[in-house]
Amino acid sequence: MSLSHTDSFYQLSERVAFMVEDVYWADLKKIDRAFGALFRRHRESEIWNDFIRRARWVLWDLTDTPLPTDHPRLGLAKAGEELQQLSETLRHQVDPEDYALAWQVAIAFQHLAVESLDLLGERCRDLLRESDIQRCRLVVRRPRYREDIEKRFREEGCPVQVIVEHQVRTLDIMERLVMTGPVKLYGQYVFNAPRAEKMHAVRYEWLSTRDVSVNDAARLFPPLEAEAIRRFRVSQPRAGDYLAPTIDWQGIRWQAEDRAGIEKERTGGDLEVDARLHLLGGGYGVYLNVERTVYNIELG
Amino acid sequence: MKSAPLPEWARWLMELGRWLATDRQPGKVARAAISVPTRGYAALFAGMGVVSGSYRSGVLNESVRLRMLSRLNTGDPVRYCKGDEDLKVSYGKFGKIEKEPLFDLGDCVYLAEGNGKEYGREVRQFHYIEPVGEEEKFSMDRPVCHSPDFVKAAMGIDPISQGFFSRLECVIIGNKTALAEELELELQAERVSGKVQDVLRVHEHRPKDGYRSRTISFQADVRSELVGKPFGGVVMDGSRSFLRWRGMARRHPWLAIIDRTNPTAGAARDAILSGLASSLEDAYPPVGDPPSGVEAIFYWDRKR
DSSP: OOHHHHHHHHHHHHHOEEEEEEEOOHHHHHHHHHHHHHHHHHTTOSTTHHHHHHHHHHHHHHHHOOSOTTOTTTOHHHHHHHHHHHHHHHTTTSOHHHHHHHHHHHHHHHHHHHSOOOHHHHHHHHHHTTSOGGGEEEEESOGGGHHHHHHHHHHTTOOOEEEEGGGGGGOOOEEEEEEESOGGGSOTHHHHSOOEEEEEEEEEGGGGGGSOOHHHHTOSSOHHHHHHHHHTOTTSOOTTGGGSOOOOHHHHHHHHHHHHHHHHHHHTSOOOOOEEEEEOTTSOEEEEETTOSSOOOOOO | OOSOOOOHHHHHHHHHHHHHHHOOOTTEEEEEEEEESSOTTHHHHHHHHHHHHHHHHOSSOHHHHHHHHHTOOTTOEEEEEETTEEEEEEEOOOGGGTTSOGGGSOSOEEEEOTTSOEEEEEESOGGGEEEOOTTOEEOSSSOOOSOHHHHHHHHOSOHHHHHHEEOOOEEEEEOHHHHHHHTTOEEEETTEEEEHHHHHOBTTTSTTSOOSEEEEETTSOOHHHHTTOOOSEEEEESHHHHHHHTTTTTTSOEEEEEETTSTTHHHHHHHHHHHHHTSSEEOOOTTOSOOTTOEEEEEEEEOO
């Protein structure tokens, strides 16, 4: 890459414009709310597991895939039927109110499957048509539907090249990039190392409250976070420091040694296992069993 | 930089490198972390700043320099910077110097020129005198400078003396292949063209020339290059270089350059903010606001 080409990436940072395009769709919002209520109540429940997992996949697809709801690749009709069956099996095991919500979600998916609604796609095409299509890209998060989306956009008279999120890293400077779905689902580099003069995030309106702001995503070192860190800089003694909790690493080490002694007595000798050395914050080291992938150190 | 058709960010990086190499405070070591939209050339421009900064200031810290000077014998080679010139002279030891701490001498050190002829002038800026250490080799039989006018115009340093001496002033850790390509970048200063390599004098790139810098792959073991050798600064090009080698570079002033498109940029950011949390205080290098597209954090760390 030449120096002038490299410079153009820096120059772009000055003139880039980020825009969030909110799309309104009352029917899908109702489904989202109904499923959201079920998810909050039963996400830990085993009997709801299959239903929640299946419905969640469908909603993920609908949230960021600019394809019409009757598109065969989305398989909304089949998903609706499966969810209806699953809700039937739950009928006598769950609260009637929850069953009604599950039923509502399943039926709503089936209704969407016979319509041909593509609100996300239409908004994306409107934006893309405002520029030279050769200098635009549509960014999708997952490669799964990339070819279907590209074909659909071509059929609709918008022959844009569709790329997957990670391809943005190596992209040359474009005039316009359109991304579908919430900002927070994209890698931060999409926003903080921009590759187009106009960057649009097209998402459903009800997701905005759960989304991050584009301005936050556009910085690697968030100023507020850095400021908060400076305020609590540990090396500077400040008034009231004694109130802050401190970690007694020496104590933790002694406790670990005691426990090891008790364990040795219990098992009647040394138990040899493969171990990996981990460094503790106070400069001490601790050997933990290499076979365990999740470590839980009790601080006593 | 006197005049060069360089982008603003490139000039800023050179100033930052210069600050890193020159600002020395007792008990502290300078840290700079920047994020850029693409990694291209950033490390080399920062490295050029480190090299030119080190050239002017000398990079040994005061106590090390004084200790080494106090052990010198008459006739030992020393390096003496006079204005933009870098002279190799021999050390003339007189009276009070012997076994006295040098800072009690009233800032007076006497020098004799290379061939034993007495220089005889009282030099008050004794901090420009450095013993020629083992790492600094004086050689007449190698190419001194490929474009001396460019080096002089671009960095304001004496190209001949810069070329005669070999001393490590800047270590750049990163992708060696990418860095090697960038070293051939041609620049212009006061209508004279030259290459980045002419200033940086990377040892690996032209092993037969005198050197001032080294580029080391982040995948290599850089421990032996970083431990125990005083030099101007370490430039860690990319988050992987930074995450892997920041611990080894802790004794030196360092600059971390984080390419925001790199998948590990988030992890590097967390490590930088963690370093900031345990730092002594914020640093305010006199380099102005970061240019467009660059984010920066500067702080002083406790010297360990």
